[in-house]
Amino acid sequence: MRLVVIGGVAAGLSAAARARRCDPCLEITVLEKGAAVAWGACGLPYYLEGRVGCLEDLVVHTPEYFRRERNIAVRTGAEVVAVEHSRRQVTLAGGERAPYDRLVVATGARPDRSIDGAGEPGVFALSGLEDARRLRSFLIEKRPRRAVVIGAGYQGLEMAEVLRTHGLAVTVFEAQRDVLGRHDAALTDFVRRHLERFRVELRLATRVESVEPESVAGVACDLVVLAAGWKPNVELAVEAGIQVGRTGAIRLSERMETNLAGVYAAGDCAETTHLVTGRPVYLPLGTTANKMGRVAGANAAGRREGFPGVAGTCIVGVCGLGVAVTGLSGAQARQEGFDPLEARVEAPGKPRYFQGQPVAVTLVADRGTRRLIGGTVIGRDGVAGRINVLATAITTQMRVEDLAQLDLAYAPPFAPVWDPILIAAQQLLKDL
Amino acid sequence: MRLVVIGGVAAGLSAAARARRCDPCLEITVLEKGAAVAWGACGLPYYLEGRVGCLEDLVVHTPEYFRRERNIAVRTGAEVVAVEHSRRQVTLAGGERAPYDRLVVATGARPDRSIDGAGEPGVFALSGLEDARRLRSFLIEKRPRRAVVIGAGYQGLEMAEVLRTHGLAVTVFEAQRDVLGRHDAALTDFVRRHLERFRVELRLATRVESVEPESVAGVACDLVVLAAGWKPNVELAVEAGIQVGRTGAIRLSERMETNLAGVYAAGDCAETTHLVTGRPVYLPLGTTANKMGRVAGANAAGRREGFPGVAGTCIVGVCGLGVAVTGLSGAQARQEGFDPLEARVEAPGKPRYFQGQPVAVTLVADRGTRRLIGGTVIGRDGVAGRINVLATAITTQMRVEDLAQLDLAYAPPFAPVWDPILIAAQQLLKDL
Numbered sequence: 042m043r044l045v046v047i048g049g050v051a052a053g054l055s056a057a058a059r060a061r062r063c064d065p066c067l068e069i070t071v072l073e074k075g076a077a078v079a080w081g082a083c084g085l086p087y088y089l090e091g092r093v094g095c096l097e098d099l100v101v102h103t104p105e106y107f108r109r110e111r112n113i114a115v116r117t118g119a120e121v122v123a124v125e126h127s128r129r130q131v132t133l134a135g136g137e138r139a140p141y142d143r144l145v146v147a148t149g150a151r152p153d154r155s156i157d158g159a160g161e162p163g164v165f166a167l168s169g170l171e172d173a174r175r176l177r178s179f180l181i182e183k184r185p186r187r188a189v190v191i192g193a194g195y196q197g198l199e200m201a202e203v204l205r206t207h208g209l210a211v212t213v214f215e216a217q218r219d220v221l222g223r224h225d226a227a228l229t230d231f232v233r234r235h236l237e238r239f240r241v242e243l244r245l246a247t248r249v250e251s252v253e254p255e256s257v258a259g260v261a262c263d264l265v266v267l268a269a270g271w272k273p274n275v276e277l278a279v280e281a282g283i284q285v286g287r288t289g290a291i292r293l294s295e296r297m298e299t300n301l302a303g304v305y306a307a308g309d310c311a312e313t314t315h316l317v318t319g320r321p322v323y324l325p326l327g328t329t330a331n332k333m334g335r336v337a338g339a340n341a342a343g344r345r346e347g348f349p350g351v352a353g354t355c356i357v358g359v360c361g362l363g364v365a366v367t368g369l370s371g372a373q374a375r376q377e378g379f380d381p382l383e384a385r386v387e388a389p390g391k392p393r394y395f396q397g398q399p400v401a402v403t404l405v406a407d408r409g410t411r412r413l414i415g416g417t418v419i420g421r422d423g424v425a426g427r428i429n430v431l432a433t434a435i436t437t438q439m440r441v442e443d444l445a446q447l448d449l450a451y452a453p454p455f456a457p458v459w460d461p462i463l464i465a466a467q468q469l470l471k472d473l
Numbered sequence: 474m475r476l477v478v479i480g481g482v483a484a485g486l487s488a489a490a491r492a493r494r495c496d497p498c499l500e501i502t503v504l505e506k507g508a509a510v511a512w513g514a515c516g517l518p519y520y521l522e523g524r525v526g527c528l529e530d531l532v533v534h535t536p537e538y539f540r541r542e543r544n545i546a547v548r549t550g551a552e553v554v555a556v557e558h559s560r561r562q563v564t565l566a567g568g569e570r571a572p573y574d575r576l577v578v579a580t581g582a583r584p585d586r587s588i589d590g591a592g593e594p595g596v597f598a599l600s601g602l603e604d605a606r607r608l609r610s611f612l613i614e615k616r617p618r619r620a621v622v623i624g625a626g627y628q629g630l631e632m633a634e635v636l637r638t639h640g641l642a643v644t645v646f647e648a649q650r651d652v653l654g655r656h657d658a659a660l661t662d663f664v665r666r667h668l669e670r671f672r673v674e675l676r677l678a679t680r681v682e683s684v685e686p687e688s689v690a691g692v693a694c695d696l697v698v699l700a701a702g703w704k705p706n707v708e709l710a711v712e713a714g715i716q717v718g719r720t721g722a723i724r725l726s727e728r729m730e731t732n733l734a735g736v737y738a739a740g741d742c743a744e745t746t747h748l749v750t751g752r753p754v755y756l757p758l759g760t761t762a763n764k765m766g767r768v769a770g771a772n773a774a775g776r777r778e779g780f781p782g783v784a785g786t787c788i789v790g791v792c793g794l795g796v797a798v799t800g801l802s803g804a805q806a807r808q809e810g811f812d813p814l815e816a817r818v819e820a821p822g823k824p825r826y827f828q829g830q831p832v833a834v835t836l837v838a839d840r841g842t843r844r845l846i847g848g849t850v851i852g853r854d855g856v857a858g859r860i861n862v863l864a865t866a867i868t869t870q871m872r873v874e875d876l877a878q879l880d881l882a883y884a885p886p887f888a889p890v891w892d893p894i895l896i897a898a899q900q901l902l903k904d905l
Contacts (some may be wrong), residue, residue: 051890084885098826168746195884316880327890328883336859337864349878366880392532394516425887426858432880433862437869446781448748448864450788450797452627453516455857458483458759 042067044132045139047121047277049073050080051327052308055334056100056154056341057113063342069113070139074120076352078104085173086199089180096170097404116219117292118199122381125302143303143341146278146291147334150271150309152323154300156191157251160246160268164252166267168198172336176266182206185264187424188212189257193220198232202239202360211241212260216248216269221355225370227385227403228417231357240358267470271325273310288323295347297337305341306437307333314350316436317368317414318377324351352432356425365422367432368415371405380408381415382393385471388461390423395453402443402465404431411440411473418461427462441469475501476519476773477563477571479709480579481505482512483759484535484740487766488577488714488773489545495774501545502571504563504665506552509602511681517605522638528602556713558733575735577771578710578723579766582703582757583838588623591699592709595686598699599628604761608698608859612639617696620644623681623690623701624654627789628902629700630664633673634792636698643673643691646700647659648680651785652687657802659817660849664791671792696874705742718744720755727779729769735774739765748868749800749846750809756783788857795856799864800847803837812840813847816901822855822894830854834897836863838872843872843905850893871903 044060056385057071070462071078075300079102086095092417104115123132130140152166158352159166163185165176166462179185188204188445190197193215204211213236219229220243252265271291275283283299283306286292291299291311299306317415329351335349374381383405389397398421405415416431418424445466451458476492479803481503489503511534519525555564558610562572574587584598591598595617597608611617620636622629636643645668651661652675665675668682681690684697705722707715716732717737717846718724723731725745733739733851740762745752761783768780788797806813814835821829830853837847848863866876883890 081824081826081885083890084824084884085820087827087885093565093826100827116885160681167642265648326883329882331890332878335720349875352880354882356884356887358884358886363887367882369878392513392516393533394525395519425860426855426861429858429879429881429892430861430865433865433871434869436875436879437863437866437868437871443868446764447861447868448786448799448855449760449785449861450516450786450799450864451758452790453513453519453797454578454790455788456764458515460861 042142043140043229044069044143044145045141046071046145046147047131048149049115049117049307050082050149051330052337053145053147054308056147056338057304058107058111059335059338060342061111061113063339063344067342071107071113071115072116072119072121072133073115075169076117077456078102078115078117081168085167086203088173089177096174096203097195099170102365110391119187120166121277124270124277125305136243136263140287140367144307145341146283146299146304146310146338146410147308148274148310150273152267153269153272154267154311156249156267156269158253160253163254163263164265164267167200170417179264183263185209188215188264189260189262190266190268191252191257192270193243194222194268194270195355198357200266200268201236202444205239205360208316209264211239212262213243214247214249214258215243215245217446220247223366223370225417228370229367231401232364234363235359235443241360242473251398261268262327271309273323273325275310278306286321288312290323292321296340296345297348299409307337310332313348316350316352316412321356322353324338324353326355326426337386352435354428354432358427361421363420365418367426367428368413368435370415370434371406374405374407374414379414381405382469382472384465384472386461386465387466388459389419389457390461391455392453392457397457400461402423402427402429402461404465404469406469406473408440408473411442413441413444430462441473444472474574475572475883476501476575476577476699477573478503478579480581480740480748481547481549482514484766484769485577485579486511487538487763487768488579489738490543491767491770493543493545495776497772499774503539503545504551504553504565504571505547507601508549510534510549512602517599520605520637521609522548522635528606533600547874552884553709556709558713558736570838571595573722576737576768577773578635578715578731578736578738578742579740580706580709580742582705584685584699585701585704586699588681588699593684593686595695596697596699599632605751611696617641619694620696620698621646621692621694622698622704623684623689624698624700625655626702627787630737630789630791632700634790637671638790639672641696644694645673645675646677646679646681646690649679650678653789653796653798654800654802655802657849660798660802663851664796665835667791667794671775673792690893703741705755705757707742710738710742718753720744720753724753727781728772728777729765729780730772737769738778739769740767743893745780748782748784755787755898756785758787770784773852776855784861784867786864788860791854795852797831797856799852799860800845800867802847806839806846811846813837814901814904815841816891816897816904818897818900820896821889822852823887824889827885829889830855832859832893833891834859836897836901838873838901838905840905843874844870845873845876848858857886862894873898873905
């Protein structure tokens with residue numbers, strides 16, 4: 042049995058490694074079109090910022106590691122240009138063919154560059170190690186002074202902080218009215234005011250039609266970073282007859298199967314299921330890619346495993362603040378047909394006598410079922426842990442009254458006697 | 474309607490405040506035998522350590538605050554010496570009587586001093602503000618050099634750190650084989666080795682029969698701290714005909730009712746239910762006391778609310794390390810009739826390129842149901858958040874396969890792509 046995996050980053054390598062654990066005899070080949078595999082894409086902003094010293098630090102494993110330790114053949118510079126499923130073979134650029142019995146498509150995503158002027162010098166999009174290297178060189182050598190970032194998703198917000206660290210004036214344009222693709226006016230307002238304190242200007246509901254290196258939508262700049270979201274790399278799959286969903290990404294069963302027998306997909310090229318709505322969603326994130334990859338790999342190796350989907354959890358560092366979301370915002374919940382009720386509180390994340398900093402917690406419940414269906418946490422400390430509690434509660438369809446009684450850890454160096462989550466849940470119960 | 478609350482710290486004041494919110498007309502009196510109310514007992518070690526500058530910082534509210542803001546009469550120095558339930562009245566020291574329609578007993582707990590020599594100078598137990606003041610004076614004026622701490626529960630471990638901060642040599646005696654009352658050899662070993670690095674000696678399975686100020690069980694010392702656990706203050710309740718459970722603390726319904734109609738109890742004088750075993754347990758902690766108090770207060774004011782119980786979550790700071798537990802350990806689970814399976818992992822709490830420190834996670838599942846029933850988390854960062862995820866998962870009876878797929882937040886400044894919790898869950902699944 043031969044397993045071919047197209048793509049050698051998060052999802053692809055998770056699939057290959059898991060397939061190997063499930064079946065020691067499988068012949069496994071990973072085909073990566075780039076020069077490196079197994080690199081942490083999420084670390085790129087921190088390389089640009091300087092906290093990560095060199096790009097090599099982001100590379101977790103080499104192809105040699107996979108060959109030696111896992112008996113997995115990993116080829117770099119190996120671009121698949123066609124999948125002929127009827128013959129169970131892929132064709133590489135150059136004409137070489139590789140046969141497969143099982144195929145995992147993990148072709149990832151690319152930054153949305155559908156804007157006039159995207160190819161000009163001084164305009165960058167961050168998708169690979171080389172993009173980061175070029176941008177860092179530009180920052181150091183050209184010493185730009187004014188940057189425009191297009192997009193206020195997590196990457197745009199991270200890049201705004203990176204560029205401020207380098208001393209640039211930063212303006213962020215966002216086509217939607219909200220940050221983080223969240224439809225959450227309160228969250229957006231919080232982030233906007235925080236960015237303003239760091240002299241990052243956020244211009245919402247402003248679609249940028251074209252960029253020039255010297256100005257964008259009337260804002261003078263000598264650097265433009267495109268961070269207007271991700272496009273799934275589905276062209277190869279579509280040509281092979283693999284179906285995409287309404288999100289434009291590959292449609293999958295819970296077992297990560299495409300519509301073609303024996304062909305799986307995982308990661309940023311594919312849809313996943315939103316656990317609150319039960320509907321397909323396109324939320325390309327590294328942690329989801331790894332989980333999907335594991336399941337695809339297991340099933341490709343003959344197991345029967347499922348990936349239920351995501352709660353929609355996302356955390357981003359914004360100028361010293363942790364901003365995290367999970368589930369749906371109130372507005373999103375209404376769009377999805379829920380009858381949402383929201384509560385917002387701001388309470389210390391530790392006792393006052395321990396100089397607890399404020400943590401802002403928003404909870405969204407569905408009136409009909411009294412279940413938690415969304416939440417945000419913003420603060421300096423303890424943000425990841427708190428959003429994870431909410432993600433767990435959402436995943437288990439916890440009711441707000443049960444959330445309010447949760448036995449959360451308390452000791453002065455770590456948390457207050459009433460955690461902001463519990464206070465927010467009590468607040469929500471008053472109106473529920 | 475008159476509500477009398479006996480005890481003016483966590484449970485008592487939570488009950489009074491909640492009762493007021495539920496019923497603006499109720500006549501509410503809180504009787505506190507001590508000189509202060511509403512003080513944070515859990516902050517005492519940090520006052521002794523010096524991070525909390527003065528005891529007054531631990532006092533959240535004054536009696537005047539409750540009178541003015543909540544219309545609650547709070548009397549200090551008001552010791553209740555008898556409850557005559559047939560007459561619906563309590564008697565104060567001095568003979569004064571106070572009638573009630575509803576009563577909340579929140580008499581708290583006291584340190585176990587059942588040891589010869591407990592009353593000698595140089596021997597301290599920490600239960601009130603005055604105890605802390607006396608011990609701090611002793612530390613500053615007498616400059617003791619060698620301390621013995623009796624008990625390796627959370628208070629004993631906190632005090633060991635406090636005394637090391639003051640430069641004392643510290644030996645901790647524990648009657649049981651394990652720390653934190655947990656029956657967890659691996660956890661105990663971890664804590665013992667960590668304490669040794671800070672030159673705190675831990676002597677387990679050593680019951681101390683008597684203390685002298687100069688030596689304890691052969692260890693020379695000029696200071697002894699008793700931290701051998703808590704005894705519920707139930708004498709007053711028992712004399713009034715209130716039943717205690719097998720734990721020795723007041724037995725309660727889910728509504729915090731005692732066996733006497735109209736008499737509720739809450740906090741450290743009472744039992745609660747362990748959510749994993751469904752059985753009564755005595756786990757006196759501030760956060761539980763507050764939750765129980767709220768429910769007791771609501772019901773005393775005519776609502777119908779319940780407190781389901783606790784997962785058994787506890788966190789303690791031990792010389793720079795966060796040590797947290799929830800649910801049952803493997804050994805405890807076996808004693809309780811489960812068929813437990815454990816997994817232990819140590820994995821970085823952030824990406825390696827972000828200098829992630831190791832986090833040790835232990836998960837305990839029940840083979841029969843595949844549910845998570847216990848966990849520990851030890852590390853420098855992110856311990857509270859992670860134990861809270863496990864506590865939430867235990868409370869919702871989550872299965873390990875669902876835990877392994879949780880959509881936990883990921884971004885390099887906050888967490889690794891594979892959180893140690895997910896790695897531990899995957900590890901557990903291999904054997905489950």
